[in-house]
Amino acid sequence: LTSGLETAWNKLKGEEVLSKENIVEPMRDIRRALLEADVSLPVVRRFVQSVSDQAVGVGVIRGVRPDQQLVKIVHDELVKLMGGEVSELVFAKSGPTVILLAGLQGVGKTTVCAKLANYLKKQGKSCMLVAGDVYRPAAIDQLSILGKQVDVPVYTAGTDVKPSEIAKQGLEEAKRKKIDVVIVDTAGRLQIDKTMMDELKEVKRALNPTEVLLVVDAMTGQEAAALVTTFNLEIGITGAILTKLDGDSRGGAALSVKEGNIADFLKDKLGEPVSGKPIKLVGRGERMEDLEPFYPDRMAGRILGMGDVLSFVEKAQEVMRKEDAEELQKKIMSAKFDFNDFLKQTRTVAKMGSVSRVIGMIPGMGKVTPSQIRDAEKNLQNMEVMIEAMTPEEREKPELLAESPVRRKRVAQDSGKTEQQVSQLVAQLFQMRVRMKNLMGVMESGSLPTLSN
Numbered sequence: 434l435t436s437g438l439e440t441a442w443n444k445l446k447g448e449e450v451l452s453k454e455n456i457v458e459p460m461r462d463i464r465r466a467l468l469e470a471d472v473s474l475p476v477v478r479r480f481v482q483s484v485s486d487q488a489v490g491v492g493v494i495r496g497v498r499p500d501q502q503l504v505k506i507v508h509d510e511l512v513k514l515m516g517g518e519v520s521e522l523v524f525a526k527s528g529p530t531v532i533l534l535a536g537l538q539g540v541g542k543t544t545v546c547a548k549l550a551n552y553l554k555k556q557g558k559s560c561m562l563v564a565g566d567v568y569r570p571a572a573i574d575q576l577s578i579l580g581k582q583v584d585v586p587v588y589t590a591g592t593d594v595k596p597s598e599i600a601k602q603g604l605e606e607a608k609r610k611k612i613d614v615v616i617v618d619t620a621g622r623l624q625i626d627k628t629m630m631d632e633l634k635e636v637k638r639a640l641n642p643t644e645v646l647l648v649v650d651a652m653t654g655q656e657a658a659a660l661v662t663t664f665n666l667e668i669g670i671t672g673a674i675l676t677k678l679d680g681d682s683r684g685g686a687a688l689s690v691k692e693g694n695i696a697d698f699l700k701d702k703l704g705e706p707v708s709g710k711p712i713k714l715v716g717r718g719e720r721m722e723d724l725e726p727f728y729p730d731r732m733a734g735r736i737l738g739m740g741d742v743l744s745f746v747e748k749a750q751e752v753m754r755k756e757d758a759e760e761l762q763k764k765i766m767s768a769k770f771d772f773n774d775f776l777k778q779t780r781t782v783a784k785m786g787s788v789s790r791v792i793g794m795i796p797g798m799g800k801v802t803p804s805q806i807r808d809a810e811k812n813l814q815n816m817e818v819m820i821e822a823m824t825p826e827e828r829e830k831p832e833l834l835a836e837s838p839v840r841r842k843r844v845a846q847d848s849g850k851t852e853q854q855v856s857q858l859v860a861q862l863f864q865m866r867v868r869m870k871n872l873m874g875v876m877e878s879g880s881l882p883t884l885s886n
């Protein structure tokens with residue numbers, strides 16, 4: 434998916450703004466990339482439409498290239514598709530929280546039981562596992578072994594007791610022991626069938642669980658959408674856990690889009706808000722530690738493989754409003770860039786985070802050494818102090834300082850810097866005017882005034 438999208442961005446290199454015409458090709462690439470990643474067609478269609486609409490209307494942000502802007506739009510749309518916000522587990526207000534796990538055979542339910550207990554234990558909650566898969570003795574053993582591994586008690590009652598009965602007994606035991614969270618394992622089938630659903634319904638009735646989580650193998654592809662829908666209609670679920678994200682043959686990207694499929698599909702088919710049935714957790718391996726909350730934005734960032742560009746664009750949008758950018762542009766064009774603008778610029782950089790972070794975010798910038806960064810940051814501070822020591826008139830008309838050694842001397846004294854430093858700053862401003870003019874594509878290079886002594 435990532436490489437397919439890369440092609441899309443590359444087609445925009447060299448363009449000035451996003452337009453109806455120049456996004457046609459990139460959008461085709463995005464569409465193809467999504468389809469290849471096994472995202473269902475209706476979702477792809479809507480996704481592409483929404484991104485196109487937004488892209489055409491977007492204004493110019495100075496310092497952000499159109500391809501970067503499109504990355505940002507696609508990213509935000511992916512986040513939306515995957516449910517937007519992080520969705521936390523819900524805990525019961527009183528008594529034990531009951532988490533019922535459901536899902537097809539082999540998806541990782543039993544493993545998730547232990548992983549989840551391990552995860553919650555770290556948050557200071559006491560847990561208990563209940564062996565509700567009574568069809569294979571091996572399933573009970575497996576849960577017992579995993580429970581021991583993470584040091585959590587496991588309630589078992591053999592294979593002769595009905596799952597709903599075991600669940601009830603387990604819950605009673607947990608109440609007696611004042612356990613915070615009870616996690617109930619259930620049996621799965623290779624396919625959805627009525628016996629499994631009926632059994633799950635019965636277990637659910639017996640428990641009145643706080644969370645009913647459908648465990649879904651990430652490799653399921655678009656099928657995941659249908660699975661979630663069926664389980665939700667039949668037994669009612671509160672969310673999903675996506676397992677085996679580590680084992681994706683086409684890269685985590687492909688799978689992560691499918692995660693979105695689930696949330697999106699639910700919203701469409703059931704008319705429920707996306708947040709109603711979110712992906713709450715993801716499994717990324719076989720170890721007990723390999724379970725984590727599902728972060729839609731991180732996942733989207735990974736799909737795009739361009740996390741850094743994204744935060745750069747975001748920061749630039751945040752700190753530099755369009756009007757500011759345009760005004761600045763005008764000033765640069767007319768060579769009116771003064772010390773006030775200079776100050777605004779350095780403060781913009783400061784607001785965007787430390788210089789080091791900003792430099793690190795700019796694509797194509799090579800490695801910058803820590804000492805270079807320290808120097809740059811120190812420089813910015815010095816500049817601010819000197820500019821603050823200037824009169825408003827001097828700030829607006831840097832020529833005054835260029836012409837008058839007396840003025841420069843006063844600024845040096847008031848700011849505690851040397852006259853040489855002040856001279857350098859003044860020279861730098863004029864250099865910046867020239868450089869910015871060049872940057873704006875104005876060919877005339879302008880001339881550097883020499884400082885009179």
Ligand code: GDP
Nearest residue numbers: 538539540541542543544676677716717718719
């Ligand atoms: P159940 O039938 O749903 O209870 O599935 P199990 O918990 O028995 O898991 C089936 C297999 O999938 C086991 O070999 C697990 O180790 C493996 N498994 C579970 N979760 C993950 C995961 O996130 N990543 C990987 N690579 N394997 C997993």
Ligand code: MG
Nearest residue numbers: 542543566572
């Ligand atoms: Mg199992």
